[in-house]
Amino acid sequence: MTAASPVLGIETSCDETGVAVFLPGRGLLAHALYSQVALHADYGGVVPELASRDHIRKLAPLVRQVLAEAGIAGGDLAAVAYTAGPGLIGALLVGAAVASGLAAGWSVPRVAVHHMEGHLLAPLMEADPPAFPFVALLVSGGHTLLVDVQGVGRYRLLGDTRDDAVGEAFDKTAKLLGLGYPGGPALARLADRGGPSDYHFPRPMTRRPGLDFSFSGLKTAVMDALRARRPDSAERADVAWAFQEAVVDTLTIKCRRALEATGYGRLIVAGGVGANRRLRERLNAEVGGLGGTVHYPRPEFCTDNGAMIAHAGALRLSEGVLGATELEARARWSLDELRPPAAA
Numbered sequence: 001m002t003a004a005s006p007v008l009g010i011e012t013s014c015d016e017t018g019v020a021v022f023l024p025g026r027g028l029l030a031h032a033l034y035s036q037v038a039l040h041a042d043y044g045g046v047v048p049e050l051a052s053r054d055h056i057r058k059l060a061p062l063v064r065q066v067l068a069e070a071g072i073a074g075g076d077l078a079a080v081a082y083t084a085g086p087g088l089i090g091a092l093l094v095g096a097a098v099a100s101g102l103a104a105g106w107s108v109p110r111v112a113v114h115h116m117e118g119h120l121l122a123p124l125m126e127a128d129p130p131a132f133p134f135v136a137l138l139v140s141g142g143h144t145l146l147v148d149v150q151g152v153g154r155y156r157l158l159g160d161t162r163d164d165a166v167g168e169a170f171d172k173t174a175k176l177l178g179l180g181y182p183g184g185p186a187l188a189r190l191a192d193r194g195g196p197s198d199y200h201f202p203r204p205m206t207r208r209p210g211l212d213f214s215f216s217g218l219k220t221a222v223m224d225a226l227r228a229r230r231p232d233s234a235e236r237a238d239v240a241w242a243f244q245e246a247v248v249d250t251l252t253i254k255c256r257r258a259l260e261a262t263g264y265g266r267l268i269v270a271g272g273v274g275a276n277r278r279l280r281e282r283l284n285a286e287v288g289g290l291g292g293t294v295h296y297p298r299p300e301f302c303t304d305n306g307a308m309i310a311h312a313g314a315l316r317l318s319e320g321v322l323g324a325t326e327l328e329a330r331a332r333w334s335l336d337e338l339r340p341p342a343a344a
């Protein structure tokens, strides 16, 4: 098979089962996503063992469905790409084992993909993709990263969170406000009904130089305000608004700094929190004011999905990476351990 054949992508790092087929030069041929949100909702968060079991149940039917939609057979593939980490180890192992079995059965290579690299490259699937180099802001439930991206696999970490990830801060604050799981979108909807008030929360680590983040104090500040003032439901919308403004302000300040530090004019934003409408408004205005541009995946590809894994796998494969010889699944895996495909 050549690099111009389609790549199957499998994502199972957390609570979404995502499968897709990406064809270099053409784009996405098919994709399907099964969300486990309803399964975990009663527990207020993802239960790892239930997640693994549900991936087992859903993965094979989704692969069959996506191949049928793309009109191809397994043997037509250039490779099977799968999320090898970071994430929940049991969930990752389901994807890794299924991908390995399929790849062996179809006699095609498999490509182990880093989940955050999938997010990071996702804006390149859209029309009018940004050229390298650019700054990437990766904001998900587990990560808050600023990355200097010079090419596929050429990543230099500029900033990281010292404690909670920004999506985690959204989820925990949503819980304090009595909202369901997952909290980020619910909090954003509540914030839409709120506005400026005398609730004001800190912009952590923005007064000193540097590109690192810290979000755990912000959640504590919301907790203290709720305890001290016991807001009614209208006021809770103002609390949500003030929290979201504090987060968005903090991210905007640091993105501006990262663009200034690198001298780049392009910013890409990916990961679940990248779906946040207010964040997009503010970043577009700020970076536009600097004469730069901001690029996002479409909202459905901000959160976890198989398309970004098929796409990242295809990019790596086209530059010469073949499947790893051992089955790979890593719960922890830093993005700056990755190397460009040619050097892998």
Ligand code: KG4
Binding pocket: 014, 139, 140, 141, 142, 143, 166, 167, 168, 170, 171, 182, 183, 184, 185, 188, 271, 272, 273, 274, 275, 276, 277, 302, 303, 304
């Ligand atoms: O990338 P993702 O789907 O999964 C991880 O790799 O973590 O990101 C999920 C995170 C969750 O914390 C969720 O609450 C948050 O992204 N999120 C949002 C929004 N949509 C998802 N946070 C704020 N506003 C949103 N619209």
Ligand code: ZN
Binding pocket: 115, 119, 140, 141, 271, 272, 303, 304
């Ligand atoms: Zn993710």
